[in-house]
Amino acid sequence: MAQAQRERAVRSDSTRNRDAILAAAAECLVANPASSLADIAQAAGVGRVTLYGHFSSRHELLTVLLHSTMARVEAELASVDLTGSPWDALDALATSSWRLLSEVNTLRGVMEQSLPEGEMQASHHDPRARVEHLLARGRADGSFRTDQPLRWQSACYFSILHGAASEIREGRLTERDASKWIPGTLRGLLQQSP
Amino acid sequence: MAQAQRERAVRSDSTRNRDAILAAAAECLVANPASSLADIAQAAGVGRVTLYGHFSSRHELLTVLLHSTMARVEAELASVDLTGSPWDALDALATSSWRLLSEVNTLRGVMEQSLPEGEMQASHHDPRARVEHLLARGRADGSFRTDQPLRWQSACYFSILHGAASEIREGRLTERDASKWIPGTLRGLLQQSP
DNA sequence: CTAATCATGTACAATAGTGTCTGATTTAGC
DNA sequence: GCTAAATCAGACACTATTGTACATGATTAG
Numbered sequence: 053m054a055q056a057q058r059e060r061a062v063r064s065d066s067t068r069n070r071d072a073i074l075a076a077a078a079e080c081l082v083a084n085p086a087s088s089l090a091d092i093a094q095a096a097g098v099g100r101v102t103l104y105g106h107f108s109s110r111h112e113l114l115t116v117l118l119h120s121t122m123a124r125v126e127a128e129l130a131s132v133d134l135t136g137s138p139w140d141a142l143d144a145l146a147t148s149s150w151r152l153l154s155e156v157n158t159l160r161g162v163m164e165q166s167l168p169e170g171e172m173q174a175s176h177h178d179p180r181a182r183v184e185h186l187l188a189r190g191r192a193d194g195s196f197r198t199d200q201p202l203r204w205q206s207a208c209y210f211s212i213l214h215g216a217a218s219e220i221r222e223g224r225l226t227e228r229d230a231s232k233w234i235p236g237t238l239r240g241l242l243q244q245s246p
Numbered sequence: 247m248a249q250a251q252r253e254r255a256v257r258s259d260s261t262r263n264r265d266a267i268l269a270a271a272a273e274c275l276v277a278n279p280a281s282s283l284a285d286i287a288q289a290a291g292v293g294r295v296t297l298y299g300h301f302s303s304r305h306e307l308l309t310v311l312l313h314s315t316m317a318r319v320e321a322e323l324a325s326v327d328l329t330g331s332p333w334d335a336l337d338a339l340a341t342s343s344w345r346l347l348s349e350v351n352t353l354r355g356v357m358e359q360s361l362p363e364g365e366m367q368a369s370h371h372d373p374r375a376r377v378e379h380l381l382a383r384g385r386a387d388g389s390f391r392t393d394q395p396l397r398w399q400s401a402c403y404f405s406i407l408h409g410a411a412s413e414i415r416e417g418r419l420t421e422r423d424a425s426k427w428i429p430g431t432l433r434g435l436l437q438q439s440p
Numbered sequence: 441c442t443a444a445t446c447a448t449g450t451a452c453a454a455t456a457g458t459g460t461c462t463g464a465t466t467t468a469g470c
Numbered sequence: 471g472c473t474a475a476a477t478c479a480g481a482c483a484c485t486a487t488t489g490t491a492c493a494t495g496a497t498t499a500g
Contacts, residue, residue: 065497066446084359086280088487099448104489165278197434204427207413208406215405224397233398240391240434257468257475282457293478298459447496455488466477 070106072096077117082155083221085162089113114163121159122179125152129182138190142242143235145186146213150234151227153179154217157210183209187242196242208241264300266290271311276349277415279356283307308357315353316373319346323376332384336436337429339380340407344428345421347373348411351404377403381436390436402435 076096080087089110093100107113132148134141156179184206190196196205216234219225270290274281283304287294301307326342328335350373378400384390390399410428413419 069447086359089489090487101449101490102447105446108489110488165280200427200430201423203418204423204431207409207419208431211405211409211412212402214409215401218405219401225401229395229398233394236394236439237398237402237435240437240439241431243434243439245430245434245437259467260476263477283459284457295460295479296477299476302459304458442500443498444500445496445498448494450492450494452491453489456486458485459483461482462480464478467475469474470472 066106069096069098069102073098073103073106073113074117074120077113078121078155078159081114081117081162082158085158085165110166114159114166118156118159118163121152121156125149125156125179128152129179134186138186138193138195139239141186142190142238145183146209146234146238147231149179150213150216150230153210154214157214158217180206180210190242197244199245205242209238212237212241260300263290263292263296267292267297267300267307268311268314271307272315272349272353275308275311275356276352279352279359304360308353308360312350312353312357315346315350319343319350319373322346323373328380332380332387332389333433335380336384336432339377340403340428340432341425343373344407344410344424347404348408351408352411374400374404384436391438393439399436403432406431406435 073092073096077087077092080092080095084091089103090100092113093103096103103113107116128149129145132141132144134145136144184202187196187202187205187209191198191202212234216225216230220227220230267286267290271281271286274286274289278285283297284294286307287297290297297307301310322343323339326335326338328339330338378396381390381396381399381403385392385396406428410419410424414421414424
């Protein structure tokens, strides 16, 4: 078996269009979760039928998009050095990933109501696990406050990141400002109460 | 003018059904923003045509629902005593309103993508104005940290409340726990850094 | 240049939601 | 009990989206 004959290599514009479709899908769906495939195809600069040449259904497009975005997040997160103090690790993790994390979060929401029911359990590593691991370390060595459950602190962490992304989408905040205020806010969230 | 003859009073089951429809709409739309009018009518225990007897279109139902929910929020917020210390006022405001606030926030999101474009500017008082007024007072008297913009702190305030509501919807948090952890978290958000 | 691959446009069927109309039936106010 | 008001079920036209089929035109590797 194993592709007996690949008489021709994959055409270059094919992969280029495929990437354009995925990029356009991410952009459209984040802006408006109810975007149709026609909208996405138009935003990608291809015909609607071409989209079906690459993804056999809306469901498949969403699935591939979610997985590819999560893979980018994983790659980004894996490259962050978390060996320093919990505070430094927190800053590094947040500033390097808040943008992507909120995107994957939004896409996850789109899929949840696009799929019949259920499905969706975290594919690969849940980014939350990484955050909670860091939180556990900071709590263990006395850096972070421990009068609140770890799960709650994790939820607040993502709430802040997601909220910042929303503010940006609605034009009330710039990316630069978000990057500037997020670290200090997360510190306030986790430091011991006086 | 002014209803020349009201030969009959409004029938009681009519207003009862109207209320049931609004309640069901809030419940359905928060759970699934793409709920159809048929879903809502069924959840309210009435026929689909009866719904059209009360609201001439999906748009009108959403508008009335948003306004009525915001009116409840306004009433709830107006009854909160904010004259004490900024910290106490913050606790009171958050614990008495986080549930409703997140509901109105979700409905606002549903409407934004259901209306053609634009519209939607805050009807009546934006609940945010009330929060920002309190924030301004706490910043002025030195209670809250001032090394971050007021708008950012306001955004974080709503992010925490909205995030807590999301966690509850997904079953990872109970209402009791949310009420327990929210005040302490908001304090950490606003207190001076050490 | 050549030939296979891919993109394109149009057309079509199937499905789902919206909004309207009809007539029959039940309900509640007086 | 009478009567107006409100409900209900079913059917209809309209629109939008999804997914498929087919014939034609463009692109690119070799």
